[in-house]
Amino acid sequence: MLCMADCSISIIIPAYNVENYLGEALDSINAQNQLPDEIILIDDGSIDRTLEVAKSYGFPFPYQVVSIENGGQGNARNLGVSLASSEYIYFFDSDDLLAKNFISSVKEQISRNQHPDIILFSGESFNDRKYQGNRWVDYSRGFSGLFSDRVTFLNHAYFHNGLFCSPCLYVSKKSLWGPKKLEFGANFLEDEAIFYPLLFSCNSFSVIDEVFFLRRNREGSTMTMVPNAKHVNGALHCMQTTLGLYSSADLISRERWYIGKRLEGHCIAYIVMARKAGLSVRLAELLNVILKTKGVKLAVKVFLFGVRADQSDAVLGIGRVVKKVGRMARGRFGMTDREKA
Numbered sequence: 001m002l003c004m005a006d007c008s009i010s011i012i013i014p015a016y017n018v019e020n021y022l023g024e025a026l027d028s029i030n031a032q033n034q035l036p037d038e039i040i041l042i043d044d045g046s047i048d049r050t051l052e053v054a055k056s057y058g059f060p061f062p063y064q065v066v067s068i069e070n071g072g073q074g075n076a077r078n079l080g081v082s083l084a085s086s087e088y089i090y091f092f093d094s095d096d097l098l099a100k101n102f103i104s105s106v107k108e109q110i111s112r113n114q115h116p117d118i119i120l121f122s123g124e125s126f127n128d129r130k131y132q133g134n135r136w137v138d139y140s141r142g143f144s145g146l147f148s149d150r151v152t153f154l155n156h157a158y159f160h161n162g163l164f165c166s167p168c169l170y171v172s173k174k175s176l177w178g179p180k181k182l183e184f185g186a187n188f189l190e191d192e193a194i195f196y197p198l199l200f201s202c203n204s205f206s207v208i209d210e211v212f213f214l215r216r217n218r219e220g221s222t223m224t225m226v227p228n229a230k231h232v233n234g235a236l237h238c239m240q241t242t243l244g245l246y247s248s249a250d251l252i253s254r255e256r257w258y259i260g261k262r263l264e265g266h267c268i269a270y271i272v273m274a275r276k277a278g279l280s281v282r283l284a285e286l287l288n289v290i291l292k293t294k295g296v297k298l299a300v301k302v303f304l305f306g307v308r309a310d311q312s313d314a315v316l317g318i319g320r321v322v323k324k325v326g327r328m329a330r331g332r333f334g335m336t337d338r339e340k341a
Helices: 022-030 052-056 073-083 100-113 150-159 191-197 229-246 253-276 283-291 298-306 312-332
Strands: 009-014 038-044 063-068 089-090 118-127 145-147 170-173 204-218
Touching: 009 022, 009 063, 009 073, 009 100, 009 229, 022 052, 022 063, 022 191, 038 052, 038 073, 063 073, 089 100, 100 118, 145 150, 150 191, 150 204, 150 253, 170 283, 191 253, 229 253, 229 283, 253 283, 253 298
Parallel strands: 009 038, 009 089, 038 063, 118 204
Antiparallel strands: 089 170, 118 170, 145 204
């Protein structure tokens, strides 16, 4: 029989103005058929009754409620990591819900699989009764297994479209996190920016294609609101962070390919968000990515997605880069323009 007492899990909950949802979230933890080892709830400067609701709860295990000035979800999570005492940490959003068998199932996977660095699982969306939008995401991983090779894991995850970045969809070792290791950024989309650096800090991966996390679609959340400057800056930060990872010297070619595909998605997301927010695109940042990745296809996609016909300077700039990258690629394979023709 597996001994699930040989591992511990701390749940870290950043909370901001969620007085109408926090109680349900905490109830879903209290209803677990096996309780976690610790909860650390960070009230991120709420101006409603969130802090009052948080303090009204009690659990038969360590439960800390810390109130700080508003600094963003990433800052609150980082503080929670610094206070956590368990081997594993789980980032849970304060307006969502957990399946009753979440803790017991994850602990069983940890014990059965020699304490992998990260455990990833599936989730489902549900609509808040007042939500009038049409956002709906299927967070199914699409596969299960234990992987000690990062490329094999990425092969499966990419094939099944299962690379969801939400921190609510994985449990990871605390030893991966902290200053000079992994920390969330201050921008929106901080979960996307940290996801690939996290995966490339892990050497063992356990995947469970079972729904443990229930994400609430509601009005006013960062995911359903109209994109603004914070979203655009967050998308730009994702692009910059992933480019830094792509430039790492110790990657094998297949790993770099997967990072490049993610980076391509970040570039397009940045363009789309900037245009929705009515903000200009930093063309120099996009050109830097194209040059460093020698991405001819990316250059074409940037052109198609982001450049208006009246942006003649941008059109000419990207056209020059496409030609330059093309020449570099042909030179890499020893082909002249005449041979290519």
